[in-house]
Amino acid sequence: MTFDPAAAFDPETFRRQGREVIDWIADYWQSLESLPVTSQVEPGWVRSQLPPAPPEQPETLDAVLFDLDRVVVPGLTHWQHPGFFAYFPANASGPAILGELLSAGLGVQGMLWTTSPACTELETHVLDWLCSLLGLPDRFRSSTGGGGAIYDTASSGLLCAMVAARERATQLKSNAQGMQQNNRSMIVYASEAAHSSVEKAAKISGIGQQWVRLIGLNTRGEMDPLALARAMDDDALAGHTPCFVAATVGTTACGAFDPVPLIAESSRRHGAWLHVDAAWAGAAAICPDYRPGILAGAEHADSWGFNPHKWMLVNFDCHALWMADRTSLVEALTMKPEYLRNNASEAGGVVDYSDWQVPLGRRFRALKLWLTLRMIGAESLRQRIGDHVAWATDFAGWVEADPRFDLVCPPSLSLVCFALRDGEQASTALLDRVNRQGNISLSHARVAGRYCLRLAIGGTLTQRRHVEAAWRTLTSLAATQEHSTP
Numbered sequence: 001m002t003f004d005p006a007a008a009f010d011p012e013t014f015r016r017q018g019r020e021v022i023d024w025i026a027d028y029w030q031s032l033e034s035l036p037v038t039s040q041v042e043p044g045w046v047r048s049q050l051p052p053a054p055p056e057q058p059e060t061l062d063a064v065l066f067d068l069d070r071v072v073v074p075g076l077t078h079w080q081h082p083g084f085f086a087y088f089p090a091n092a093s094g095p096a097i098l099g100e101l102l103s104a105g106l107g108v109q110g111m112l113w114t115t116s117p118a119c120t121e122l123e124t125h126v127l128d129w130l131c132s133l134l135g136l137p138d139r140f141r142s143s144t145g146g147g148g149a150i151y152d153t154a155s156s157g158l159l160c161a162m163v164a165a166r167e168r169a170t171q172l173k174s175n176a177q178g179m180q181q182n183n184r185s186m187i188v189y190a191s192e193a194a195h196s197s198v199e200k201a202a203k204i205s206g207i208g209q210q211w212v213r214l215i216g217l218n219t220r221g222e223m224d225p226l227a228l229a230r231a232m233d234d235d236a237l238a239g240h241t242p243c244f245v246a247a248t249v250g251t252t253a254c255g256a257f258d259p260v261p262l263i264a265e266s267s268r269r270h271g272a273w274l275h276v277d278a279a280w281a282g283a284a285a286i287c288p289d290y291r292p293g294i295l296a297g298a299e300h301a302d303s304w305g306f307n308p309h310k311w312m313l314v315n316f317d318c319h320a321l322w323m324a325d326r327t328s329l330v331e332a333l334t335m336k337p338e339y340l341r342n343n344a345s346e347a348g349g350v351v352d353y354s355d356w357q358v359p360l361g362r363r364f365r366a367l368k369l370w371l372t373l374r375m376i377g378a379e380s381l382r383q384r385i386g387d388h389v390a391w392a393t394d395f396a397g398w399v400e401a402d403p404r405f406d407l408v409c410p411p412s413l414s415l416v417c418f419a420l421r422d423g424e425q426a427s428t429a430l431l432d433r434v435n436r437q438g439n440i441s442l443s444h445a446r447v448a449g450r451y452c453l454r455l456a457i458g459g460t461l462t463q464r465r466h467v468e469a470a471w472r473t474l475t476s477l478a479a480t481q482e483h484s485t486p
């Protein structure tokens with residue numbers, strides 16, 4: 001049997017097979033609750049089930065779906081399982097996934113405005129919508145010198161912000177000596193609890209990991225603003241250039257909020273770029289109750305980013321990043337070789353998003369955000385976040401009321417960090433047993449030196465009863481653990 005190349009793009013075949021695949025996904029969602037959250041396979045098992053060479057002849061969709069069930073599903077940790085409480089859930093929704101499918105179906109590249117005007121303009125528009133929904137300051141809107149764009153991840157967004165900051169501090173574009181000018185180092189600041197992507201960006205941007213100052217924390221896990229002010233003053237005195245400050249709103253370990261207004265004062269005094277990383281917590285700014293805490297100081301930020309793929313029902317990958325002034329970003333990243341030159345770009349009235357990012361090519365990611373916002377609506381998105389925070393508050397209450405457990409820090413939005421009072425070994429053993437047992441998955445962190453279990457509520461399918469079941473599992477395993485220790 002040979003395969004007609006045209007069949008690879010045949011509308012009728014696609015129509016039929018597409019329905020089968022959508023059905024397969026819907027069946028998978030229905031079966032999720034009966035599956036163990038964490039994959040139970042041994043290393044190498046998945047590959048041992050696959051043939052060593054790709055097929056010469058076409059196979060059927062049925063054959064592929066058969067292996068999806070047989071090989072792939074057992075090798076998955078089910079991130080959309082309602083009992084997934086580890087890390088930060090990467091939630092999804094039907095509308096977002098349909099948007100993703102439409103994006104693939106259209107198969108356009110949005111590197112320049114002219115390569116698909118709708119790809120650029122829908123993105124600009126949806127990011128302005130989001131700006132309003134979150135209550136972000138107007139300086140981030142596209143009608144100003146700033147504006148927003150979608151990136152794959154918070155790590156990429158932060159890298160681009162850092163490159164823009166480096167550009168602003170060195171004026172590399174007009175400075176022939178580049179970064180080597182006069183032995184002054186660019187310095188990056190973030191707290192000890194900041195995401196590792198800050199140090200990674202310093203490595204990639206050429207600033208160097210050794211020039212990242214990790215500022216100490218107070219007991220709540222927030223950056224100490226006085227220590228930051230001292231470090232920046234010392235560096236400036238030593239002839240260095242304080243270049244970039246990353247404030248975290250909702251740290252990865254325990255959801256702490258850095259004091260952005262105070263951090264902004266030091267940044268402004270030294271002319272350093274202020275970036276706010278609100279990757280997880282940012283989504284909660286759509287709720288008026290949580291907005292003031294999340295957006296405090298945002299009016300002083302040069303860039304502000306969050307992940308709709310963490311807590312706003314948009315499937316991975318989707319990071320939204322806004323700049324107050326896009327000039328240095330574009331100066332740092334623009335490249336217009338002859339083959340990309342076009343009248344629209346030259347006339348200057350359009351945005352070419354490839355000037356805002358590392359790659360040239362660009363997916364039509366705005367579609368999944370657009371479908372999510374339109375088909376779910378702001379009210380339901382707020383309702384979900386409110387529910388998750390309420391359930392986390394209940395869970396924290398149960399922890400506090402149980403003499404075997406305690407909270408390692410106050411809950412932050414939908415994140416609870418807790419431990420067994422019996423000590424680190426007891427907590428590690430409990431986490432291990434919980435995750436092997438199958439119906440829930442938690443992760444861990446260290447907060448103020450103390451090991452803790454983390455319960456992060458954010459899954460689309462998670463309901464209050466799953467949070468209750470998580471607590472029942474934890475308490476019953478803790479009870480048997482007590483009996484088995486001498």
Ligand SMILES: *Cc1c(COP(=O)(O)O)cnc(C)c1O
Nearest residue numbers: 153154155195250252277279280
């Ligand atoms: C999750 C997270 C990140 C990294 O997110 P990616 O999108 O995977 O790069 C960065 N910062 C914070 C605070 C996070 O919670």
